[in-house]
Amino acid sequence: MTDQVWTPQRAANRLVKITGTYSQVHGVDRFPIDVSMLALDAANIFGWDDPITEVQAAKIKGFEGALFPGEDRKEWLLLYNEAVTSLGRIRFTQAHELGHYILHRQMKESFQCSSDDMLNWSDEERDIEAQADVFASYLLMPLDDYRQQVTDEVDLDVLSHCAERYGVSLRQR
Template sequence: MTDAKKPMAEANRISSMLNAVLGADRFPVKVDELALEYSRQCFADSPIDTIRGEDLDGFDGLLKANKARSKWLVLYNSATPSEGRKRFTIAHEFGHYILHRHQQDLFECGDDDIETGDNNERDIEAEADLFASTLLMPLDDFRRQVDGQPISFDLLGHCATAMGYR
């Protein structure tokens, strides 16, 4: 068994690559395109093959492997009115793909999935959330946007808008 991947480290590694290829003005992250291309380039034997929105009753997103585990599907709830929330859900499912796909072949994620393990196991939902938030709003870019300004709701709103959260 391989060592567990660290959510922030994985997201920061991908962010560093995006910074090198696209530069600092690369926001908001086109997470659907990123997940498809990154998985094809790095995991050609088992990439994310499809990302699509559907009206999902009872959950926000899903990551599922085919029977051969040679392709993965990401679904997100298209009924969600917030484009930022849809992007976060795709990033969350991409996080499961990067961090947890060797543990199981189906992830169904909704508001009730606050904790998936007991006190002795890692909480994979929290890890996928941490990966998603770090990928979509990396700390280095947040620092660049704040740049010594006093923290206020207006400043945080500006950062959220720049990152595509609203």
């Protein structure tokens, strides 16, 4: 399969469809989406020969997540900070780094992300980070399902239900 350009939404939607089919076939809950499993299988799903081979926790001050290539860029390591305040934040960080892998791995040598960096990034870096965030949000909270959850007024109870359903946090970075 030839590499094609993926938008954040399109790439996330492809993975959401696969996880939806998997959950139906195997009778498991569709949500929250298992980001680690998807990261480890993403190269296979997209037909690439440079897989993420490890999703690993790290405790590094001021760090949220990273994506590093292995020797000769034939494999990748996805790191996330397990010391952040919530499991939802960890899942978003994992999805964000997966977004970098799918969308940007051929553009940069590696990715090291923290919320403090946003103030110091160039416009191009800010665009890349925004795309990874869009990917993560579309992956973790697919619009088709979200629209089914939010049928009437949106209030804190509805948002709390959605956060629990998707395994995300109500807090912003």
